[in-house]
Amino acid sequence: MSHPPVRNRSLKWSAILLAALMLPLTAIAANAAVPPTPSGWSLVWSDDFTGSAGSLPSSTNWIVDTGHSYPGGPANWGTGEIQRYTDNPANLSLDGGGNLRITPIKNGTEWTSARIETRRADFKPAAGRILRIESRLQMPNVTGDAALGYWPAFWALGAPYRGNYWNWPAIGEFDIMENVNGINSVWGVLHCGVNPGGPCNETTGLGASRTCPGASCQSAFHTYRFEWDRSVTPNQLRWYVDGQQFHSVSQAQFDATTWNDMTGHQGYFLLLNVAMGGAFPNALGGQTPTAATVSGRPMIVDYVAVWQSGSGPSPTPTVTPTGDPGGVDARSTIQAERYQAQSGTSVETTTDTGGGQNVGHIANGDWLRFDDVRFGGTAATQFKARVASGAPAGVSGLIQVRLGSPTAAPIGDFAVGNTGGWQSWRTVPANITGVTGTHTVYITFSSGQSADFVNLNWFTFGN
Numbered sequence: 001m002s003h004p005p006v007r008n009r010s011l012k013w014s015a016i017l018l019a020a021l022m023l024p025l026t027a028i029a030a031n032a033a034v035p036p037t038p039s040g041w042s043l044v045w046s047d048d049f050t051g052s053a054g055s056l057p058s059s060t061n062w063i064v065d066t067g068h069s070y071p072g073g074p075a076n077w078g079t080g081e082i083q084r085y086t087d088n089p090a091n092l093s094l095d096g097g098g099n100l101r102i103t104p105i106k107n108g109t110e111w112t113s114a115r116i117e118t119r120r121a122d123f124k125p126a127a128g129r130i131l132r133i134e135s136r137l138q139m140p141n142v143t144g145d146a147a148l149g150y151w152p153a154f155w156a157l158g159a160p161y162r163g164n165y166w167n168w169p170a171i172g173e174f175d176i177m178e179n180v181n182g183i184n185s186v187w188g189v190l191h192c193g194v195n196p197g198g199p200c201n202e203t204t205g206l207g208a209s210r211t212c213p214g215a216s217c218q219s220a221f222h223t224y225r226f227e228w229d230r231s232v233t234p235n236q237l238r239w240y241v242d243g244q245q246f247h248s249v250s251q252a253q254f255d256a257t258t259w260n261d262m263t264g265h266q267g268y269f270l271l272l273n274v275a276m277g278g279a280f281p282n283a284l285g286g287q288t289p290t291a292a293t294v295s296g297r298p299m300i301v302d303y304v305a306v307w308q309s310g311s312g313p314s315p316t317p318t319v320t321p322t323g324d325p326g327g328v329d330a331r332s333t334i335q336a337e338r339y340q341a342q343s344g345t346s347v348e349t350t351t352d353t354g355g356g357q358n359v360g361h362i363a364n365g366d367w368l369r370f371d372d373v374r375f376g377g378t379a380a381t382q383f384k385a386r387v388a389s390g391a392p393a394g395v396s397g398l399i400q401v402r403l404g405s406p407t408a409a410p411i412g413d414f415a416v417g418n419t420g421g422w423q424s425w426r427t428v429p430a431n432i433t434g435v436t437g438t439h440t441v442y443i444t445f446s447s448g449q450s451a452d453f454v455n456l457n458w459f460t461f462g463n
Contacts, residue, residue, distance in 0.1 A: 033098070034303045041132070045120060046305035053096030054089050057116060063340065064092065065115040065273075072346045073165030081151065081278035082289075083111040092116065099300050102274045104140075104150065106295035115273030119371070121159035123306055124267030125230045130309040133270065134225040139179050139217045140274065140297035147182025147218075149289025151275040152299040154178075154224055156268040163337035164347060164357055169195055169202055172262035176239065177224035180281040181288065184216040185209045186224065188239030188247040192254070192262045199254050203279075208239070208247035221302060228263075231309065235263075270306075274299050330375045330435075330461040336443075341369040343406075350457055351423045352386065358457040360422065364397060364447040367406040368456075373441045379434030380461035383412050385443075388455045390422035397447030397454060401432055406442045411435065413446075416454050425457060435461070 034046045047061045056064065064087045069075050076082065083104060086092070092114035095101050104113040125131035135154050142150060155178070158171030173191035189207030192200040200206050212222050225240040234251035251259055281288045328334055336359040337347045344366035350358040359368060383401050396417030400410040412432030419426050447453050 034305045037307060040310045041307045042310055044123070044131075044306040044308050045118075046303060048098055048303040049094050049100040049301060050098055051094040051096070053094060055094050056087060056089065056092060057094065057100055061119060062116045063119055065117060070165045071342045076278070077115075077275070078168065079275065079278040079280070080282070081275035082149075083113040083276040085115045085273070086112050087114070088112065095300075099302055100272070101298040101300055102152075102272060103296055103298040104274050104276050106289075106293075111276045111289065111295075113274045113276060115271065115275075117157075117271045118269045121162060121269035122267040123156065123270065124263075125228050125308055128231050130231050131228045132225060132307045132309075133174075133176060133227075133305075134223060134307075135177070135272070135304045136221055136223045136302040137177070138219075138221045138300045140182070140299050141218045142294060142297040143182035143184075143216075143218055145290065145292040146294040147297075148285045148293050149277045149281050150182060150293070150297070151178070151180050151278060151281050152273070153275070154270075154272055154301075154304075156226070156270050158262065158268055159266045162269070163335070163339060166347075169193060169198075169200060169205075170258075170261045171265065172268070173205075174226055174228075174237070174268065175205070175207070176226040177241075178280070179217060181285045182218055183284070184211050184218065186212060186217055186222075186241050186246075188226070190237060190249050193258045199258050206249055206253075210241065210246040213242045213244060221300070235259075270304060272299070272301060272304070328370065328373055330373050330380055330441075333458050333460050334370060334373075335458050336368060336456040338370075339368040340371045343367050348455075350455075352388075352425045352457050358388075358455050360455040361452050362445050362454050362456065363452045364445065364450060367442050367444040369406070370441045370443070372438055373461075374438045375435045375461065377436055378463065379436050380463060381432060381434050382429055382462045383414075383432045383459065384427060384429045384462065385414075385459040386425055386427050386457040387416050387419065388421065388423055388425045388457070389416055389419045389453060390424070391418050391451060391453040393418070395447070395449045395451045395453050397445055397449075399428075399430075399454065399456070400444045400446060401430075402442040402444055403435070403439045404442075406444050408442070410444070422455055432461070 034048045037043045066085050091103055091112050102114045139152050140150050154176045156174040160171045169191040175189035178187040187207055187209040189205040191205040195202040223242050227238040229236040237249040238245055239247035277288045337357040345359045346361045347357045348360045398413045398415055400413040402408040402410050412430050414428050414430035
């Protein structure tokens with residue numbers, strides 16, 4: 001499958017740098033806590049990045065992305081950015097004062113930086129409610145030629161993107177704060193529909209920009225907020241900086257299919273990153289970064305918080321994770337493509353009942369990782385998986401379950417060979433050593449031959 005066109009999240013908005021509203025602001029400490037929950041709202045989730053200096057952000061809250069792409073996803077994260085993301089504290093760490101720092105660094109000819117995303121992927125307002133996603137942060141404090149190529153962002157992606165990576169922009173993207181090249185402006189952008197063109201004018205998106213109120217975006221902390229409002233008909237999406245709205249989009253602008261593809265799934269996960277180079281900064285600054293671009297200017301994040309309004313006819317739902325990295329019931333049907341990490345595999349469209357994707361091209365030594373699988377207090381003693389194989393005669397292998405590490409001793413396995421074709425599916429059970437509690441589960445694959453030997457659609461555990 002070929003890569004999609006390189007995404008420029010907001011290229012056309014180079015022509016829409018709006019004039020500043022020069023309002024006086026009261027300085028706030030860089031390590032301010034998450035603000036009190038407003039009256040009539042409830043706190044859904046937050047992180048104020050409290051921790052010792054040099055430590056990584058909470059692994060309970062965040063996944064750290066590394067490399068130049070998702071496994072099996074478009075190169076350079078689909079945007080043309082050039083940096084390699086790492087989990088090195090030099091690129092990503094708490095500062096000990098209640099802030100997270102994401103710092104691009106040039107080592108020789110290579111740029112490194114960091115990108116994190118929430119484990120939760122279910123941020124979505126209940127019917128009749130408003131969801132507010134907010135961060136207080138300071139963009140990298142660098143401007144002019146020294147800033148060419150800097151691309152900080154605070155944004156959200158639709159949950160179905162996890163494990164697929166080829167369904168953008170249909171699943172939706174909310175760019176809450178974007179900035180490039182040290183320009184004193186914030187961009188807010190919506191991506192949706194099809195690429196290129198479509199109702200969101202891809203790959204540009206539907207966006208607007210404005211200068212930061214008072215002090216520049218780069219020299220001070222500002223609060224960036226996005227609201228998804230299901231309390232009004234048609235629904236609305238709104239963008240704010242320091243409480244001042246600068247962009248909105250209405251459900252009425254879209255056909256029913258586009259809106260449903262963007263909002264009908266389980267919700268969104270949040271991301272923070274500082275990219276270097278790529279389509280957007282290049283559009284406003286030529287080829288970036290340049291020899292004049294300086295290294296080591298961090299984006300500093302004070303907090304990220306999500307609130308939901310208390311008004312509306314529907315009660316606040318109890319979130320039941322269904323496969324996202326925030327946790328999954330071991331006894332649910334766990335889709336193979338919803339892994340949190342993998343080695344050696346790829347995702348493809350399946351013809352199995354229910355459609356969707358399966359994980360394919362699986363050979364000896366490959367593995368899939370699933371975080372926070374909840375077995376509960378009653379031991380699960382059986383593993384069951386939906387598999388297919390078009391392997392040549394004499395080629396077979398084992399599907400194994402391991403806990404905590406891809407090299408831990410298997411707690412159970414079964415053998416599989418040719419089932420009649422790569423989309424000829426069958427469900428195979430196996431006994432496992434009894435498991436309780438919550439674990440990182442690895443599904444590993446072992447074969448005496450180097451050829452691909454199995455596809456995996458889903459699996460589950462039982463008693």
